Amino acid sequence: MWQITKPQIFLLACGAFTLRAIISLQSYSGFNKPPMYGDFEAQRHWQEVTINLPIADWYTNTSDNDLMYWGLDYPPLTAYHSFINGWVAQKLNASYVELHTSRGITTEEHHNFMRNTVLVADFLLYIPALIIAVKSIGLQWHPILSLLSLIVVLFYPGQIIIDNGHFQYNNISLGFAALAIAAIFRKSERLAAVLFVLALNYKQMELYHALPFFLYLLGHSFTSSKQKSTSFSQRCVAAVKNVAILGLIVLFSFALIWAPWLRSIHHLKQLLHRLFPVARGVFEDKVSNVWCVVNVFYKLKMHFTNEQMAIACLISTLIAILPSSIHLLLNPRKEAFLLSLINSALAFFLFSFQVHEKSILLVTLPVMLYFRMDPLCALWFLHIATFSMLPLLVLDQLIYPTVVLTSIYLMLIRVAIRWSVNDEKTTKLPLWDVLSLSSISDNKLFVGIFYMSTFVGCSLLVVGQVFVRPPNSLPFLFPLLISAYSCAHFVLFFIYFNIRQIFGGATVKIDNVQRVTRKTTSRVATNKKSN
Template sequence: MAELNTSNNILGSNYLIFLMAVYVRWCVALHSYSGEKTPPKFGDYEAQRHWMEVTYNLQLQDWYKNTTDNDLEYWGLDYPPLTAYHSYICSLIFAHIIPDSVQLNSSRGYESYEHKLLMRYTVLISDLLFYIPAIICYFRIYQKQKELLPSNLCILFTLFYPGLILIDYGHFQYNCVSLGFFVSSVMLILIQYFKTASIFFCLALNYKQMELYHSLPFFFFFLGKFFLLVRKKKKSLALKFITQIGVVVLSTFLIIWSPFLLNISYAKQVLNRIFPVERGVFEDKVSSFWCILNIVYKIHDNINNQTMFRICFLITLFSVLPSLIDLMLTPTYEKFKLSLIINSICFFLFSYHVHEKSILLVAIPVALDFPQHPFISFWFLSISSFSMLPLLITDGLFLPFFVLFLFYILCSVIFLTKHTVYVFNINNPSIKIRLKTVINFSLLGCLSLVLLTITCSPPLRYPYLWSLLISFYSFIHFIGFLSYYYFKQCNFSFTKKKKC
């Protein structure tokens, strides 16, 4: 632990970590965004701008509706209402400072130095309001036992996670908002403020529907708490608990959706937009199971989207069920956290319409696990950033990716090296594997793939060979991580039982 104590001194204080994190974020903000100067469709940056334009100029009922002024084919709103409200708030600022950028229709593809600056500022401010404080608070509260990684290092590794920085500040999205809500709700679960936690989770869910990845553990955790109370013969208390949570959740939803509930058709439009079945099972090259399967068996040609949707749904459900049932039987915080990770990995691997960026939803729960498994978390976060490489290259963000990736590894060299860590070090010495060597080799593989992609052009016959290789490489890792976390969760219950 000696070097961890000194690490406290090197960094001076947490201020330095915080400032550094903001600094790196802003440096990435200097770089290009998705779809910069590429008409006619542009990219996510234009999508966000377009939403501001739509929400600023149209009636609320028309936000999700295909009208003459709102062509849903051109970056129509496809996130839940909270995103729309956020866009609306931003649009008010933009209308005040750069009115041209929110003119209906005429502002399409609006790009300028000032506009980029202001857009980047909106992300930074959202980040400073939601995500960064949530992370800092979470690790501050979590720090109980001494043998765990110190909180300031956890904060460092989480805030410097390249994936989120690059997507939010480079590619351009507001993931920090929903993830900030999510982290806050996990933190509230940790300190047992269940009702507030469920409010925050509803907010997260209403900002991005992808938060559904995390919803099942929340549900089963509360259910488990309920049954726990029932088993302890405190039925009235149990009933009170579950109704309170139910009421809180329902009312949060009601408040957020109230403008759209005046007419059921509005709400239906929103739902249709949010869950687009027609979009296909995956986009581009993702490290999901289906994309990898697609190499040998062409899914698009053989199965229609509706059936595929069902297949995905069932497989995902089956893959997460053991973890959820286990969580329900013993609803402890540590299990909840592991279950969150398992759920999000499974959703990422098996669910319908997965995007590369969805890996962020897996990465954040893994990051929250940093105090327990610093090496595994670090490894996962590195691999997950790496898995987004093809996307980042198309955005012209290779340089910041590479630099942040190296920087991240460098941080681990400074702060994590002196440990010797074994995977499966519990009872059986025969399967002791030295984790550090494995990680080193895996990261070396990443680096060589990165260099391969950037230096050699792929063979003409297979233009997507490199991105497929990257997907495949990360896919194998993700499967490995999934089994590790499953093992952990089971192991957790075994050791518990033995003690009993």
């Protein structure tokens, strides 16, 4: 039987890295758009601030740190990373991070430096983390699914186009989160706690994943199989001890990272204020979540204050996340944990306060890792997630690279199926039939029609966004349609993934996958004999 090898994994990683380097040659957020210059300038400015100002002033408004001009609003680990990049930039060329005078710098040398900082994070953290996570989750799975899973995570166009195109460092927080998930599947709960603290302290949006991590570790402490042979009282004592150790690990990790701001209540409050800015409003731009769609028909910002909307968002999010959370606490299994990560992140994206288009990447990470358990729906979701960021990508002039990346993504998956299975009949089947190894394939005709119609709708909206001029009275017609179309899909996926978790459909049983792959292998052998 064909087996995926380490050299093949290495080649896939090299291909994924090369593709990221190519995308780095494209346009980026805020290119030649004064006075703010977009996310690219924000990341550069944070390097300027952290390398030139004392650490106590990084999050504080001063004469040298105007918080209205891209003030630092991510946790301390982002600030430390900015400091390291700023230190390297200063050594290479001090003009890159010269206080006040370097704003909006657009030299080719600086552009290359900034792009390379993202590629370094890809090389050192994100790509290795994804490979480790895929291998950790799929230790008992068929190599064909392992190959497809690696392609799905390494070449996902949404993350590539945001980090290496638009310009951000989501690869760092997502890389730590992927390693934390891998640690859970490898039964290294304490390491998982440390890794997730690192992810959360790089970007506060990792709160989307926080509740599943907490509930799984809590529930697992009380249901660990290692304690079943002991008495009830002994199990309780051992569980409480384990929870206490995990709590101390988390507190110590936080204290170590936040130490410079714990010395002053004023600086600590300022840091917290920067991380959770209520004044920005419920959403920005055209986001594919519930509040943005509702706002089309009922102007939320005109009828409610930011504080009122923040409370409404908090309550709505907690209600949405409650079924998945209760189920995970009572059933702390690894498969349920992975689905709970999806459901929690998607609930936050749909209902929480101050959501950005790029926040959908927090949902795509667990969905990618769930691919081998439900290939069709995972791939379906990933395409819609990339599509939902289209309004942002159009502003950055990245629509054509996104289309090319998506085409390469589909092509690689089809080639992998043909190469690994080597079955002419199988490769001629529609994509949804080849990939669907779960119970959803029982209704192939209905699912296939629904699946393909989704992409027809996406294609029409892409054409409209790029080539059709909207009426003057509706200048944002296509961004709103894209957001509403994507949001409708996300709501349906949210319902589906909750059903999968709560009603026993958390995984495709290994026996079923092996049965499918045995049939495939048998057909290959029969074809070879007949030839």
